Amino acid sequence: MGDTAADPWGPQSWDGPAPEPSRHQVTSQDLVADALLERARRAPSGGWRRGLHRLTGGSVNPGESAGEAREAALLDRIRQPIQGDYRIAFLSLKGGVGKTTTTIGLGSTFASLRGDCVIAVDANPDFGTLAQRVPLQTHSTVRDLIAAESTIRRYSDVRAHTSQAPSRLEVLASEQDPAISEAFSEDDYRRVIDILQVYYNIILTDCGTGIMHSAMNGVLQLANSLVLVSSPAIDGARSAAATLDWLQHHGYGHLVSRTVVVISAARPGSSTIDMTELTNHFLLRCRAVKVVPFDEHLAEGSVVDLDLLRPATRKAFVELAAMVADDFPESAGRHAVAEWR
Template structure:
């Protein structure tokens, strides 16, 4: 550059740590041409009426950031015809991510946002058969397969719950056994003896399966259970029964950070979900309702005469968000759930649900000096 007057002249407009005083034009030259006993090159001298250069405000870190120094290669495509071209060309033709790929990556980033402490999610529905237990298992599996922390789903159904049937059974222990032995539990491996874990790393704490056991799962039982689990898990999902009046429900609602209200795409399912919100509003849980998420479950491509857009608008006026989960043949089987066997639209719907729930995680408090 002909405007440069020395082999090591630095642009005076730069604010990095090696900024040169514009008045200096040589390695040891000063304003009055002197050299001996003068400050090193690039340092201003207060004796000559000049102010010391202001310290850089992180400029050197920005200049050496990886995003500035490394050439940014296209991310390889993860799906569709772009991925087929990438593989068939021996990874030499990279057309980059599709819109769907970028959308998935953004959702996964939201799901993986930091979480301090334990976040408790209650899964509710007044109507049976709408897929509440299945939604609990798939949402929990989505979290546990993507996040590095521990996720557990608790079956708080006062009747014979089916949550434990959604993953391979590793133990016959139930929440009753956990409470019985609570005083002896000191570390995570102690709790692990009472749970079953699926391929996604989701753990399930089963409810009592013996119909001869008449002892109800009470509010105190639930509170003791959660007090213990939150010492070892970061996300706790509770699969509640259909009755809002049973004893454990007050404990569930009092400790919940968020609600997921599950509805079918039918009129009676939507009315039951809306009635759930009405009951919560009338019993002092209005703030919890405002943080809730409505899920319209098992939405088929042809939904018949029900206008799902209007149904969505109804719940959007009452809840924080509304998510739709498409119908999926694997989930309809009612057997153990494997995320890899779900259709792509169902997987995307679950990612959107998990990301929406994660948006409600409490923000980490920044530390100030």
């Protein structure tokens, strides 16, 4: 009889030495996909690799380039799951350093790259401008949301009070009526978080330029991490360092170690500051430091559209998002419920 092809699904022999007996009780849980499957390479997204892949109908796949692999790794970090909600407070003692712009840029990046709900809250007691950086869809403010608290039953009830950017980032505006004399308080902020934590996975809070106003107590007590924004200038850097000092001496040292410092170039041109020295100073105290370059679109002070940013700026926000997201697994249960009453 002629030779017959071996049946790949038939009995298989093992010619090597028998595996050593293990004390581990083998169960169905040991049959994991990563160990059994030969993973197909991701198709390249550009360059000669994509051309070759398309030319051969996919039969030749050179795989991702090093740059594409780095980008995929960043996206994996950004898309880590969150248990409950994660709250990020944006601080700066000095105005004009790009705090609100950074809030919108990071929030938009998270919203565009993740599938869950992301919202930015304007907690500035002095007529914040966060809502001016997204298309206006409602004149509702934080006070309107608080007033409607007893009637909120579903996500759409909250959505009626927010405006949404093209990135899917939602923004809850601060009070803009100069006739209202009562400042946004700690109690107000806690009530807002009580509502939002039910419907949003990431909550960003754009604080005022001070740290002594009432709402700041609630912001810091409920925050999972901080983003401290500075300019590449002596006065901005000193203000940022002073903020860390204040936090350390007022019972928020645990937040200092979970702070990501953003050095935002609000003006064109290179800085005369030694950026390596400045970065190293903050790295001795904080979790990470990211430099966001000057961008004409951000400098306009109007609605922010990620598609209009320079590639270097867009990349900086993606890297910043990955840095912040590295804390997601560590935050599980840190603020599961806003217990305060």
